[in-house]
Amino acid sequence: MHDEPILKIQRLEKVFGRGCSHCQHEDTRQLEKNFCPYCGTVYACRNISFELFPGEILGIVGESGSGKSTLMQCLYFDETATGGEMFINHEDFKGKNIFALSNQQKRNVRNHILGMVYQNPTKGLKMNFSSIGNIAEKLIAAGNRHVGEMERVGMELLDKVHIPLFRMKEEPKRFSGGMQQRVQIAKALSNYPPILFLDEVTTGLDLSVQASVLDLIKTIQREMGISMIVVSHDLAVIRMLADRTMVMLNGEVIEAGLTDQVLEDPQDAYTQQLVYSLL
Amino acid sequence: MTFLKIEGLKKNFQIVHLNQTIHAVQQLDFSMEQGEFVGITGKSGSGKSTILKSIYRTYLPEAGRIYFDSEKYGWLDLQKASEREIIYLRKYEIGYVSQFLNVMPRTTARQLVEQSVLATGRSLIEAQKEAEKVLSHFELDRKLWDTYPNTFSGGEKLRVNIAIAAVKKPRLLLLDEPTASLDQQSKQKVKEVIQKLKESGTTLLGVFHDIEFMDELCDHIFEMSQQSFKRAGAAL
Structure with missing residues (x-):
């Protein structure tokens, strides 16, 4: 320990x-x-x-x-x-x-x-961006520039939080509260904080x-x-x-x-x- | 060699806004050896569980020392140990089984036992192997392994509970009335489970109501009375 x-x-x-x-x-x-x-x-x-x-x-x-x-x-x-x-x-x-x-x-x-997940998903997510785009935003902030790599990480994380991948291009505003929260967790995790x-x-x-x-x-x-x-x-x-x-x-x-x-x-x-x- | 030693343990509960004090344990001395099975009995509310919870540090005693022979830290006063040390000991050396199963929702019996192994930093393959071994060892019906324990009967829940604690092979296992509210048949099963634990060399300290049960299994029995031990006798 x-x-x-x-x-x-x-x-x-x-x-x-x-x-x-x-x-x-x-x-x-x-x-x-x-x-x-x-x-x-x-x-x-x-x-x-x-x-x-x-x-x-x-x-x-x-x-x-x-x-x-x-x-x-x-x-x-x-x-x-x-x-x-x-x-x-x-x-x-x-x-x-x-x-x-x-x-x-x-x-x-x-x-x-650091990673942060807010009580209110509107604080942590851009509601009008696609879910995978939200994750990419954090990855870009962390210095990533390779689109293919970012998409791979994004998909892996969305899968981990049980967001169906065929919905990854949808905006979080169209998701339920629980799904929004899970997208937020995926976003917070994307730079492996x-x-x-x-x-x-x-x-x-x-x-x-x-x-x-x-x-x-x-x-x-x-x-x-x-x-x-x-x-x-x-x-x-x-x-x-x-x-x-x-x-x-x-x-x-x-x-x-x-x-x-x-x-x-x-x-x-x-x-x-x-x-x-x-x- | 002494394995666990309690000196002058005292625990009262202050309920501040009612301005009341509940006296639980006063001036308790006690010690046990490695590999022993010691049973504590006594009336409800006599402070039996308080002893176990003080050892596990769920309760903070007012006075006294509780020495434990830790593999990692050596001879250690559990009351003075840091929170980090206690977390380590709970993970690797001291297990606690109550009659209630309080676990993550929607997690199967198998997963619960596996997670208990994973928490000690071992690999998934090892965890899977250990979980299978311990679940069959404690004879939990195979049909139940991949279902959620909140649908289990009391005896089945208890065996999952013991499996979660025992799979880590703790040096000391605290049993808090594991047989309360069980029927005779389930009790018999639990008895066998405890017997197996004892044979594998685990040191056990348990609270029981069932004198007959204790007589058959325990090396020593203590009876709680007036917030302390009344008599200390060796069982056959």
């Missing part, structure tokens, strides 16, 4: 707003949930640190507005983190704080090392499609050894997928541990409420 984390996050912070004298100091700040009542600044992510190991699935649970998606967006550079450090164990970026790199270098990281972020990927899917997406995620982990961060408010999904889990509330990680320990012996009052709410 590898003992070097592939991704390391230290004290990540994301603040929307300027802050004021009431909320700028961490020790004295008094927030309502994650919100400063004096100036309206939102502290979406506060002091978040964790490590992700090769081949591991890390789960993140928490209620709506707890900062899960903001965290993912910071990690994928859709949002700029306002504080903290990100390290990736990759020969080109060893010892470098990824957050401090130029936008061009961040794009480079995103195109070669060692790290994949999955943001509420099964939310809103019916049980049968959910089962096939879960199975797909497990297969990808097993066959490709990809490390993943899975965000979900569905504890059953997290239990199925994640080895370790973090619980977020009001922008902070309030509890973290082995998934079964967090779910069966939660220590924090909020996590207990969450777990006892399970049907």
Whole structure:
């Protein structure tokens, strides 16, 4: 087992707003949930640190507005983190704080090392492009120029996510939600990223499609050894997928541990409420 | 040589918003040798499963030490081990079988057992071979191998459950009331399965209700009472 984390996050912070004298100091700040009542600044992510190991699935649970998606967006550079450090164990970026790199270098990281699957497929896919074209877009971004090769990779991936190949030239807007989600996963996988972020990927899917997406995620982990961060408010999904889990509330990680320990012996009052709410 | 040693184990559950504490295990000491089969019995709610779950680190004890003789890490306190170490141990050295089968939906019995082998980094061919071997070893009806376990009977589910854990050949296997809710015939099957595990050299620690069952199989039996062991006796 590898003992070097592939991704390391230290004290990540994301603040929307300027802050004021009431909320700028961490020790004295008094927030309502994650919100400063004096100036309206939102502290979406506060002091978040964790490590992700090769081949591991890390789960993140928490209620709506707890900062899960903001965290993912910071990690994928859709949002700029306002504080903290990100390290990736990759020969080109060893010892470098990824957050401090130029936008061009961040794009480079995103195109070669990271993959993202959004809750809403319209964010991850160009709905009017063909499905295979969507995959090609990511491949081109990652530096591919050979059309035949890109088509081969695209077909292989669409097949892997069980999209019938005779529909590969169709636009995702003509697909069902579950199919769109699977095209999105194929697109995210196309540059063989060692790290994949999955943001509420099964939310809103019916049980049968959910089962096939879960199975797909497990297969990808097993066959490709990809490390993943899975965000979900569905504890059953997290239990199925994640080895370790973090619980977020009001922008902070309030509890973290082995998934079964967090779910069966939660220590924090909020996590207990969450777990006892399970049907 | 001592294989597993528990010193002063204490576990209470704090339910914060009800402001209540549930006392599960107090001041428990215990040790066992490699290759032994030790049974724990006692009334419902006496804290039997808490011991197993504390060893498996599903529960975080309040106090005490749980030493385990790990092949990779040596003599190790499971309470102090890192999460990564626990994940490794669960994958290769410590198995856990409960009476419930909680697995990926729409996955066949054969696939479940294969995946258990694949997770330890072995090849698909090996996994297929091992899965066949263990499923026939535990005498699961061949017709069921390629169907989904949620349609299985309790006894069949249990055998899949044991197969998933046993196929990794763990050094220590924790059995959490595997025979509860089974009829006599299924119980007999499970007994044979456990017997086979024991013969293959697996160290077993199990929680049971069935005294007769334990008397026949266990090297030692402990009875839980007042959140600790009442008596420690050797079975025949």
